[in-house]
Amino acid sequence: MTGHIAEEEEGGSSAAATVESPQRAQEEEHTEQQYVPEIPIEAQRANFGLLCAAHNPEGQCVNPAVIPCQICQLVAYCTEECMRKDAERHSGECPPPTEPPSRSEPTSEIPDDPVQDEGFFWANYAATDVLNLAANEGIEFDGFLRILLSGTFGLRHLIYSIVAMPETACPYLEVAISELEVPHLYRTFLSLLILRKGEEINMDPYEVADLVTHVWYSFKWPHHVVAFFKNHLAADFEPFTGGRESHVSLGIDPIIKFLYPSDTLALCVGFSLLAWRAMKIFLDDTINQKPMNLESMNQESTNQESILRDREKDVEAYGEPLENAFARMSPSRVAGLVKWRQTGLMLAYGDSGLPHAQLNPMFYCSRPESFTCEPLSEWPMNEILDYTPYAAEADVYGKMVAYVREMLVKFQLRLKRRGIFVKLTNAGTVKLSGHLTKCFDREQKFDRIEAGHLFDTNAPLCFLTFSPLLRHHEENPFATLLIMTRGTFTRSDNPRTREIIADEKVKLFQPVSQSLDSIAPPVQTTDNKYSAACVHRHFALQVFDREWDMFSDRWLADPNYFNYEVMQTEDTKRGIFQTGWLGLQFKRKNTVKPRWQNRLMPRTGKILTEEDASNLRRWMSWSTTRPERWLEWKKVKDISWDMWSEYCDYLPIIGTRDYTVMELENMYGFLARETEFLDIEEEYENCACGSKKRRNKCEHEHKQEPATSTEQEPAMTNEEEAESDGWMQMDSAEDSAAGGANGKSKQKKKKKKKQKKKAGKK
Numbered sequence: 154m155t156g157h158i159a160e161e162e163e164g165g166s167s168a169a170a171t172v173e174s175p176q177r178a179q180e181e182e183h184t185e186q187q188y189v190p191e192i193p194i195e196a197q198r199a200n201f202g203l204l205c206a207a208h209n210p211e212g213q214c215v216n217p218a219v220i221p222c223q224i225c226q227l228v229a230y231c232t233e234e235c236m237r238k239d240a241e242r243h244s245g246e247c248p249p250p251t252e253p254p255s256r257s258e259p260t261s262e263i264p265d266d267p268v269q270d271e272g273f274f275w276a277n278y279a280a281t282d283v284l285n286l287a288a289n290e291g292i293e294f295d296g297f298l299r300i301l302l303s304g305t306f307g308l309r310h311l312i313y314s315i316v317a318m319p320e321t322a323c324p325y326l327e328v329a330i331s332e333l334e335v336p337h338l339y340r341t342f343l344s345l346l347i348l349r350k351g352e353e354i355n356m357d358p359y360e361v362a363d364l365v366t367h368v369w370y371s372f373k374w375p376h377h378v379v380a381f382f383k384n385h386l387a388a389d390f391e392p393f394t395g396g397r398e399s400h401v402s403l404g405i406d407p408i409i410k411f412l413y414p415s416d417t418l419a420l421c422v423g424f425s426l427l428a429w430r431a432m433k434i435f436l437d438d439t440i441n442q443k444p445m446n447l448e449s450m451n452q453e454s455t456n457q458e459s460i461l462r463d464r465e466k467d468v469e470a471y472g473e474p475l476e477n478a479f480a481r482m483s484p485s486r487v488a489g490l491v492k493w494r495q496t497g498l499m500l501a502y503g504d505s506g507l508p509h510a511q512l513n514p515m516f517y518c519s520r521p522e523s524f525t526c527e528p529l530s531e532w533p534m535n536e537i538l539d540y541t542p543y544a545a546e547a548d549v550y551g552k553m554v555a556y557v558r559e560m561l562v563k564f565q566l567r568l569k570r571r572g573i574f575v576k577l578t579n580a581g582t583v584k585l586s587g588h589l590t591k592c593f594d595r596e597q598k599f600d601r602i603e604a605g606h607l608f609d610t611n612a613p614l615c616f617l618t619f620s621p622l623l624r625h626h627e628e629n630p631f632a633t634l635l636i637m638t639r640g641t642f643t644r645s646d647n648p649r650t651r652e653i654i655a656d657e658k659v660k661l662f663q664p665v666s667q668s669l670d671s672i673a674p675p676v677q678t679t680d681n682k683y684s685a686a687c688v689h690r691h692f693a694l695q696v697f698d699r700e701w702d703m704f705s706d707r708w709l710a711d712p713n714y715f716n717y718e719v720m721q722t723e724d725t726k727r728g729i730f731q732t733g734w735l736g737l738q739f740k741r742k743n744t745v746k747p748r749w750q751n752r753l754m755p756r757t758g759k760i761l762t763e764e765d766a767s768n769l770r771r772w773m774s775w776s777t778t779r780p781e782r783w784l785e786w787k788k789v790k791d792i793s794w795d796m797w798s799e800y801c802d803y804l805p806i807i808g809t810r811d812y813t814v815m816e817l818e819n820m821y822g823f824l825a826r827e828t829e830f831l832d833i834e835e836e837y838e839n840c841a842c843g844s845k846k847r848r849n850k851c852e853h854e855h856k857q858e859p860a861t862s863t864e865q866e867p868a869m870t871n872e873e874e875a876e877s878d879g880w881m882q883m884d885s886a887e888d889s890a891a892g893g894a895n896g897k898s899k900q901k902k903k904k905k906k907k908q909k910k911k912a913g914k915k
């Protein structure tokens with residue numbers, strides 16, 4: 154099966170070919186050679202740990218911290234002596250306040266959720282293993298897999314999945330990452346460039362990890378970070394800043410692309426024109442930032458002070474009120490939150506921060522909203538809270554830095570064994586399959602798709618977007634569309650759901666059960682006003698009392714809510730979780746993710762234990778809290794143009810009213826890809842380097858291509874090439890002559906022809 158997939162890919166992806174072939178050549182050598190053993194993480198452990206919080210006149214003490222402050226647990230010291238020396242300074246922040254500075258008036262309006270998680274800049278569910286090779290392709294799998302990560306900050310899933318891979322597995326991964334929002338696109342792109350360059354110049358993986366965490370989370374950058382960009386990455390920015398040629402594909406939605414070759418982390422970017430220009434601004438500012446004069450960005454003139462005021466405004470608009478934070482967290486935990494909100498520095502609490510040279514453009518170039526919310530939700534709660542050894546038990550942000558750096562080091566070590574190919578683009582939802590086609594390959598079928606939160610915001614669109622991209626289960630029985638959902642239940646207008654939520658609110662003020670009431674007693678109030686005092690109770694009700702099984706199969710099977718099939722079959726009795734939709738079939742049993750990854754359940758029925766109570770406190774301290782349900786789908790039949798166009802008529806209902814069918818056809822590249830490519834082919838043709846070149850000239854350098862590699866991908870034979878040119882031109886002529894309505898039958902013809910060709914190859 155493995156061989157079969159890899160074989161099929163060879164014909165399709167020209168951009169992948171040159172990067173893959175060194176990979177494969179290397180792989181063949183490696184069959185006899187033992188892989189280099191990893192540097193044991195334990196040996197580097199000191200690097201991930203915490204530094205002594207004592208501040209001398211010369212700066213912060215650099216010894217490892219082992220003795221925590223017993224009162225706040227936020228800082229730790231190397232020795233009793235350092236602790237004594239720092240006592241006066243630390244007394245200013247220890248103990249942290251136990252009360253919010255001011256109490257706002259209680260509101261009578263009870264929110265649906267006790268913890269605010271609307272308007273969240275960061276990815277608001279944890280990085281997760283999307284591969285789970287042990288339960289699927291196997292722990293010794295070394296074949297080819299394609300992954301598509303389409304949610305916010307998908308790169309963290311890639312890093313997490315690769316680190317979670319069994320030692321014995323060694324797959325070749327080709328990963329497409331789609332980031333819709335520019336700040337996330339930027340942090341992903343910049344960190345990929347750093348990881349790639351770090352390997353190229355043989356940098357210590359820990360130093361690389363340090364740079365990447367600053368890019369992801371630090372509002373201000375220390376000198377060494379800025380120096381790295383100037384000295385090592387400036388040349389990589391040139392495709393954007395003008396020094397090197399990048400390739401343009403034309404059409405109604407022009408795309409610019411560029412390939413960064415590497416044996417370890419090859420990267421191909423394909424951005425829309427707008428995103429490309431935005432990225433140019435971000436990258437320019439990464440190197441040549443002038444914080445006092447940002448007119449170049451078309452903003453009112455601004456300076457660091459106004460940027461800091463923006464942080465305050467953002468906290469006011471999107472930050473959870475402090476009294477709420479105090480109601481659900483320990484005072485130390487709140488102190489950490491307040492420090493993060495103010496400084497925007499992802500550092501250990503006791504760290505003074507390095508001398509800062511420059512601001513991180515992610516936080517001001519496009520002024521993302523709600524960027525002062527806690528970024529903790531991007532990684533698994535238990536893994537951060539249990540991160541050891543870490544002397545300052547209450548310092549969550551410090552633990553997160555250490556955790557993320559260790560994750561990044563392991564990731565790099567893993568890539569040394571076998572490289573990956575990452576394709577980064579910025580298309581979201583309806584345009585995704587068309588963009589992937591235009592940016593990278595004509596054939597885009599993925600073995601895993603992580604769908605982000607699209608299902609929660611627009612479920613039909615989620616299926617329309619990902620159905621054409623999932624690999625058929627006959628090609629890979631483990632190919633899975635992974636949908637994380639948690640918003641659909643609470644946001645649903647289902648009368649039964651509204652009833653449950655309303656009932657929950659009443660229970661805030663009334664006894665429910667002895668065990669629940671002992672953990673979070675009912676709030677004693679007669680006028681049902683909602684205040685910080687309600688938060689704990691509200692949260693406990695949601696976790697332990699809510700009928701989450703409504704949210705599970707019983708509710709998902711409700712044809713009133715998931716019944717897109719009705720348009721085709723007029724079968725009003727069964728929803729799509731029973732019938733499947735657009736060639737996708739719901740898997741009754743999850744094989745990749747646990748069904749509920751983070752649901753907090755009482756140990757035995759409704760009797761809540763001490764352990765439950767402590768779990769509840771741990772959960773409450775986190776920024777996102779609702780249980781996540783993972784839905785898994787497999788592809789059981791390919792969708793045809795006819796079937797797809799039928800749903801086109803239905804699309805206006807699901808929120809794409811603005812698009813004409815022709816525009817959609819263009820965006821849905823899986824159906825229109827042959828015509829999509831016509832305008833590109835006119836001006837560009839494939840170059841041996843794997844990218845497109847302008848007809849009759851190849852202008853770019855090929856220095857990255859290893860001279861020793863004789864195992865180049867076999868180029869198309871003359872016969873094949875002639876055939877392909879032939880039918881493409883023919884169809885092009887027909888299309889322009891016939892236009893509109895006849896297009897459909899032509900699409901079908903082309904498809905048939907293509908299938909025939911494929912069959913012939915096999």
Ligand SMILES: [Zn+2]
Nearest residue numbers: 222224225247
């Ligand atoms: Zn203290």
Ligand SMILES: [Zn+2]
Nearest residue numbers: 205214231235
């Ligand atoms: Zn010390």
Ligand SMILES: [Zn+2]
Nearest residue numbers: 363364367375
């Ligand atoms: Zn640093």
Ligand SMILES: [Zn+2]
Nearest residue numbers: 840842846851
């Ligand atoms: Zn070339």
